[in-house]
Amino acid sequence: MSECLKFSYLVEGENFDGAGAASEDTKARLKRLGVSKEVIRKVAISMYEAEINMVIHANGGKADVMICPDKIKVVMKDTGKGIENIEQAMQEGFSTASEQIRSLGFGAGMGLPNMKKYSDSLDIQSQVGVGTVVTMEYNI
Amino acid sequence: MFKSVLIDKTICNGCINCMKRCPTKAIRVVDGKAEINVARCINCGECVRVCQKKAIHPNFDSFENINKFKYKVAVPSAAFFGQFGNVQDLDTTLNSLRNVGFDDVFGVARGSDVLTALTRQALSQGKLQKTCISSSCPVCVELILMCFHGLKENLAPYIPASHIAAKMAREEAIKKTGLKSEEIGVFLISPCPAHVAAVKENFYQNDSGIDGVLSVREVGIKVMNLRFDEVDIKANYKASSLGLSCAISGGEVEGTGLDRVVDVDGMENVVKFLKELEDGKHPELEFVELNACPGGCVGGVMNVENGYFAKSTITRLCREVMKGSRNVTDFADKTYDYYTIADKWKVNNAYYKLDEDFAQAFVKMRKMEDARQQLPGRDCGMCGAPSCKDFAEDIAQGKANIQQCIFINSDDN
Ligand SMILES: Nc1ncnc2c1ncn2[C@@H]1O[C@H](COP(=O)(O)OP(=O)(O)OP(=O)(O)O)[C@@H](O)[C@H]1O
Ligand code: SF4
Numbered sequence: 128m129s130e131c132l133k134f135s136y137l138v139e140g141e142n143f144d145g146a147g148a149a150s151e152d153t154k155a156r157l158k159r160l161g162v163s164k165e166v167i168r169k170v171a172i173s174m175y176e177a178e179i180n181m182v183i184h185a186n187g188g189k190a191d192v193m194i195c196p197d198k199i200k201v202v203m204k205d206t207g208k209g210i211e212n213i214e215q216a217m218q219e220g221f222s223t224a225s226e227q228i229r230s231l232g233f234g235a236g237m238g239l240p241n242m243k244k245y246s247d248s249l250d251i252q253s254q255v256g257v258g259t260v261v262t263m264e265y266n267i
Numbered sequence: 268m269f270k271s272v273l274i275d276k277t278i279c280n281g282c283i284n285c286m287k288r289c290p291t292k293a294i295r296v297v298d299g300k301a302e303i304n305v306a307r308c309i310n311c312g313e314c315v316r317v318c319q320k321k322a323i324h325p326n327f328d329s330f331e332n333i334n335k336f337k338y339k340v341a342v343p344s345a346a347f348f349g350q351f352g353n354v355q356d357l358d359t360t361l362n363s364l365r366n367v368g369f370d371d372v373f374g375v376a377r378g379s380d381v382l383t384a385l386t387r388q389a390l391s392q393g394k395l396q397k398t399c400i401s402s403s404c405p406v407c408v409e410l411i412l413m414c415f416h417g418l419k420e421n422l423a424p425y426i427p428a429s430h431i432a433a434k435m436a437r438e439e440a441i442k443k444t445g446l447k448s449e450e451i452g453v454f455l456i457s458p459c460p461a462h463v464a465a466v467k468e469n470f471y472q473n474d475s476g477i478d479g480v481l482s483v484r485e486v487g488i489k490v491m492n493l494r495f496d497e498v499d500i501k502a503n504y505k506a507s508s509l510g511l512s513c514a515i516s517g518g519e520v521e522g523t524g525l526d527r528v529v530d531v532d533g534m535e536n537v538v539k540f541l542k543e544l545e546d547g548k549h550p551e552l553e554f555v556e557l558n559a560c561p562g563g564c565v566g567g568v569m570n571v572e573n574g575y576f577a578k579s580t581i582t583r584l585c586r587e588v589m590k591g592s593r594n595v596t597d598f599a600d601k602t603y604d605y606y607t608i609a610d611k612w613k614v615n616n617a618y619y620k621l622d623e624d625f626a627q628a629f630v631k632m633r634k635m636e637d638a639r640q641q642l643p644g645r646d647c648g649m650c651g652a653p654s655c656k657d658f659a660e661d662i663a664q665g666k667a668n669i670q671q672c673i674f675i676n677s678d679d680n
């Protein structure tokens with residue numbers, strides 16, 4: 128089993144109806160490979176949160192998924208407004224979502240905490256005005 | 268494996284309607300004719316519903332089989348009572364079954380009463396996993412075991428009401444007649460190809476002693492040919508209105524007496540709802556009732572009457588039942604395993620897993636991806652697979668050749 132399988136998805140900004148397609152597709156692929164349902168659940172939940180964040184906070188971006196024999200790596204990259212204070216953003220309940228976004232059912236400030244909880248490693252690189260790169264890894 | 272639906276190849280014209288509709292992508296069109304991969308078929312009957320040519324038929328036992336037995340007991344599903352809009356009372360419908368050849372009748376609704384009481388008690392004692400998903404619709408159970416593995420533990424461990432009723436019917440008949448068990452034939456009258464398959468394959472892992480599953484349509488037509496005023500009333504309807512309403516989506520949910528419950532009906536709606544449940548949405552739900560058919564079992568493909576009209580008839584009959592006093596059957600005299608599946612629910616890998624071996628699955632996924640890159644993504648179905656994605660999977664599995672794609676083929680010319 129030489130190399131890893133790589134998949135890329137474009138995530139459209141502000142498209143709430145289509146949001147979640149990348150994580151949904153990734154979930155289906157993991158099922159096809161026979162990855163355990165516990166791992167699938169972790170990937171599905173955390174990747175969905177990262178995807179939604181790109182949709183609502185960063186006007187979309189790109190999702191790269193790498194599936195290797197021993198681990199899964201998800202990289203979500205956007206060129207949105209960036210996160211000012213990552214430590215603060217990581218706190219449960221912290222959110223800058225607008226009233227309008229909240230009325231759609233987002234903005235509880237639970238996305239990043241859940242990404243931390245449901246991945247084996249989480250790395251966030253962000254620069255205000257430049258963009259954000261979220262990297263999550265999972266052991267299979 | 269048992270084939271719950273049969274395709275008449277002399278009638279099938281390869282139009283791809285069924286292939287497009289099948290929820291588990293079990294159908295392919297090969298040499299201009301539809302073919303079903305039984306390993307993936309969940310017996311939902313959607314293909315039967317959608318075929319304009321009427322080339323696909325449910326597979327059920329012949330009525331003549333009842334004659335193999337000395338004493339014949341009919342176990343009609345609650346949906347059966349919805350088929351005769353002109354009959355005003357349950358006892359007439361119930362006893363009409365004696366006039367077409369049965370010696371006795373035991374309604375599935377009585378089994379539903381037992382199942383309801385059982386479920387209610389288990390839920391109140393916290394014995395069932397929250398969110399508990401009803402195991403009554405075998406199609407939905409198979410769907411979960413095939414496509415929603417994350418919800419396996421949520422499935423209730425119970426056999427369906429029809430199986431409970433069949434067991435009780437046999438015990439009652441033995442007591443009444445003194446005959447040996449093998450002299451008694453117990454026959455379900457069901458609207459559901461999945462229930463036929465469930466009995467043939469012992470899907471519920473519990474010997475309920477059902478000798479055959481007849482179709483509501485076949486038996487219903489026999490009954491319709493009777494003169495109802497000549498039906499002799501010997502037996503009385505014994506179930507509650509709740510038991511009867513289990514033919515309608517929402518009946519089971521009502522029986523739980525709980526607040527945080529939901530009933531979903533229709534294949535597409537069920538699929539959509541299960542996706543949300545598996546993703547962890549609606550964690551507050553205590554109980555979920557699923558019906559693959561629109562409106563519940565009244566919408567099953569082996570019925571005679573329009574499902575919505577049948578629903579109206581049943582609702583009317585339920586009001587009748589509520590007027591009289593009925594003894595609701597008790598369940599306390601049996602042990603737990605009388606009502607439950609013998610072992611745990613087991614996932615079925617026929618849908619998702621590309622290969623049992625992880626390394627092989629990897630190789631196949633790469634092949635699938637290569638094919639997908641080349642295909643146009645138009646999902647036209649002309650290759651004989653429901654979508655480009657499914658076609659790519661068939662190619663990866665070595666079951667199809669990329670040259671079958673009409674876009675690729677015409678590019679080469
Ligand atoms: N990709 C991103 N680009 C810019 N800002 C982001 C991004 N992801 C998160 N943030 C910021 O971090 C905050 C916290 O994110 P988190 O996902 O935890 O909560 P939320 O998205 O506001 O609400 P929820 O995820 O519960 O719907 C967001 O409100 C936003 O200000
Ligand atoms: S019965 Fe349902 S699952 Fe089986 S082939 Fe027909 S549509 Fe597909």
Ligand code: SF4
Pocket residue numbers: 311403404405406407458459460461462557558559560563564565566567568
């Ligand atoms: S809803 Fe009823 S009739 Fe339809 S598939 Fe399920 S159990 Fe069978």
Ligand SMILES: [Mg+2]
Pocket residue numbers: 176179180234237238239
């Ligand atoms: Mg978020």
